[in-house]
Amino acid sequence: xxxxxxxxxxxxxxxxxxxxxxxxxxxxxxxxxxxxxxxxxxxxxxxxxxxxxxxxxxxxxxxxxxxxxxxxxxxxxxxxxxxxxxxxxxxxxxxxxxxxxxxxxxxxxxxxxxxxxxxxxxxxxxxxxxxxxxxxxxxxxxxxxxxxxxxxxxxxxxxxxxxxxxxxxxxxxxxxxxxxxxxxxxxxxxxxxxxxxxxxxxxxxxxxxxxxxxxxxxxxxxxxxxxxxxxxxxxxxxxxxxxxxxxxxxxxxxxxxxxxxxxxxxxxxxxxxxxxxxxxxxxxxxxxxxxxxxxxxxxxxxxxxxxxxxxxxxxxxxxxxxxxxxxxxxxx
Amino acid sequence: xxxxxxxxxxxxxxxxxxxxxxxxxxxxxxxxxxxxxxxxxxxxxxxxxxxxxxxxxxxxxxxxxxxxxxxxxxxxxxxxxxxxxxxxxxxxxxxxxxxxxxxxxxxxxxxxxxxxxxxxxxxxxxxxxxxxxxxxxxxxxxxxxxxxxxxxxxxxxxxxxxxxxxxxxxxxxxxxxxxxxxxxxxxxxxxxxxxxxxxxxxxxxxxxxxxxxxxxxxxxxxxxxxxxxxxxxxxxxxxxxxxxxxxxxxxxxxxxxxxxxxxxxx
Ligand SMILES: Cc1cc2nc3c(=O)[nH]c(=O)nc-3n(C[C@H](O)[C@H](O)[C@H](O)COP(=O)(O)OP(=O)(O)OC[C@H]3O[C@@H](n4cnc5c(N)ncnc54)[C@H](O)[C@@H]3O)c2cc1C
Numbered sequence: 001x002x003x004x005x006x007x008x009x010x011x012x013x014x015x016x017x018x019x020x021x022x023x024x025x026x027x028x029x030x031x032x033x034x035x036x037x038x039x040x041x042x043x044x045x046x047x048x049x050x051x052x053x054x055x056x057x058x059x060x061x062x063x064x065x066x067x068x069x070x071x072x073x074x075x076x077x078x079x080x081x082x083x084x085x086x087x088x089x090x091x092x093x094x095x096x097x098x099x100x101x102x103x104x105x106x107x108x109x110x111x112x113x114x115x116x117x118x119x120x121x122x123x124x125x126x127x128x129x130x131x132x133x134x135x136x137x138x139x140x141x142x143x144x145x146x147x148x149x150x151x152x153x154x155x156x157x158x159x160x161x162x163x164x165x166x167x168x169x170x171x172x173x174x175x176x177x178x179x180x181x182x183x184x185x186x187x188x189x190x191x192x193x194x195x196x197x198x199x200x201x202x203x204x205x206x207x208x209x210x211x212x213x214x215x216x217x218x219x220x221x222x223x224x225x226x227x228x229x230x231x232x233x234x235x236x237x238x239x240x241x242x243x244x245x246x247x248x249x250x251x252x253x254x255x256x257x258x259x260x261x262x263x264x265x266x267x268x269x270x271x272x273x274x275x276x277x278x279x280x281x282x283x284x285x286x287x288x289x290x291x292x293x294x295x296x297x298x299x300x301x302x303x304x305x306x307x308x309x310x311x312x313x314x315x316x317x318x319x320x321x322x323x324x325x326x327x328x329x330x331x332x
Numbered sequence: 333x334x335x336x337x338x339x340x341x342x343x344x345x346x347x348x349x350x351x352x353x354x355x356x357x358x359x360x361x362x363x364x365x366x367x368x369x370x371x372x373x374x375x376x377x378x379x380x381x382x383x384x385x386x387x388x389x390x391x392x393x394x395x396x397x398x399x400x401x402x403x404x405x406x407x408x409x410x411x412x413x414x415x416x417x418x419x420x421x422x423x424x425x426x427x428x429x430x431x432x433x434x435x436x437x438x439x440x441x442x443x444x445x446x447x448x449x450x451x452x453x454x455x456x457x458x459x460x461x462x463x464x465x466x467x468x469x470x471x472x473x474x475x476x477x478x479x480x481x482x483x484x485x486x487x488x489x490x491x492x493x494x495x496x497x498x499x500x501x502x503x504x505x506x507x508x509x510x511x512x513x514x515x516x517x518x519x520x521x522x523x524x525x526x527x528x529x530x531x532x533x534x535x536x537x538x539x540x541x542x543x544x545x546x547x548x549x550x551x552x553x554x555x556x557x558x559x560x561x562x563x564x565x566x567x568x569x570x571x572x573x574x575x576x577x578x579x580x581x582x583x584x585x586x587x588x589x590x591x592x593x594x595x596x597x598x
Binding site for chain 1: 354361430431432455458460466470492494496498505510516517520560565573575580582584588591598
């Protein structure tokens, strides 16, 4: 019987290119594959995705499995799980990495149960145990209050990885590799879901995940009105506005602005947190930032354990003066 | 419409982070003193999702909870919100499970209940934050599913589900029976009413042991795990915050801007 070998990355596409998370996974996968002395492959599933193979090679892959089929246009559990399952059964990777994205969150557990193996979700560190050669998967648990390290005796070892937790390689377009086309072999009568519509909640300006400066407001902002001031400040600093969960739940700002464990992961140079307490679940979304600045009226708020600079006070008084001074400094 | 909702009792995730303790040797979290456990918040959203369907077209909601030391006042909350029946998988043997053993036990309990159109789970439990059990149950029962739901409408044997995506949502139609995991974007769970609390008092939970659902002891809880927990620890906080002070809040705000300029952050 063939043996499991090598590392495979499920590489998601986004607007005709590899998604940022795919290159991050390839960077991490390359390191794990080199540690094992084995091959790194990528599996790309979709419709019209053949041109992405070159990008995967440039980002570190030795081999690319392509499953290109019109039925794979939109992500659906009933089409993508069988497609990836087929590639995994054929290629038998020892390790399979996916992104902790809406797709990875759906795909990884389904695959793990179907392949009778285990998955660990939302990992922030992955390495090979020097003794057992098994994958050590470190993930935040209890909303980020603790970390757990897991291993498993079962192959393939599946892990999803938090966005921005891994570093991509510098792209090397001279790298080439082998492309393996795999027929999806899907039976459309077995697809039990249908995507009827895709709705984008557009947000003006720089995207939260790409911004170098992020200004987030929390429950203490008290309403949509306060966020206008944060938006102005964000514009002035050429940054983006974010929020903790309560302002999203209350409809003060769109849901897509939520930063945290179950929202966006951001890693700006500067993160300004206004009237949010710094719950572990919120900090999970911005802990990659070295320069967190807090404005909060409660000196005991957890955010002051995480911040580099802080002001204890009412944001309604502190923020306008802060913004005015920022404006003056940027002008001068 | 027959609906089943899986809910988990967890340590209150909103307890202050400073009260959080890990027993590293035991690889366990020490429940903070004086903070009662709660239903995992996304599971409350899942109960709410079922109740909204019941509000419109009627139906029966059965809630399942699994674990040890299940506090009746905690696990009965969905009943006081308006659910009809409570099944407890309560036994030492169910303790210490992973996604595999938990999904297996819940799938067997759902099979025993037998009739269902929709099964709901929260998108992830607030303790291990895995988000795998819902998908595992669906795989074991051979069901289609939609994860991360923010709105659900049911008609003609199908559910139309708004599924949260990174930049908005997708509308997905799924045939029934199906398993749906629910996210907080669905909206807050309703508060129990006095009438609901009185009604819940009269409902006796049905308690099942592993043998009642045909679960072999070596597949239950800790014995049925497939993943090995090597280590559990608390990350260290090395940060120390420099508090910028001023005669007035306004002055402190202005000084903060100067400080950020000095640190080359502006
Ligand atoms: C499994 C799970 C996942 C979650 N995922 C996320 C997530 O992804 N993102 C997220 O953000 N949350 C998430 N949460 C929710 C999280 O636990 C907290 O409830 C939430 O982050 C709290 O938001 P907050 O800090 O804005 O509100 P609060 O904790 O209520 O804090 C409000 C703060 O505002 C301050 N304040 C009030 N008025 C003023 C004023 N006038 N001036 C200055 N300061 C003021 C107060 O002192 C307080 O510190 C999740 C929870 C669970 C259980």
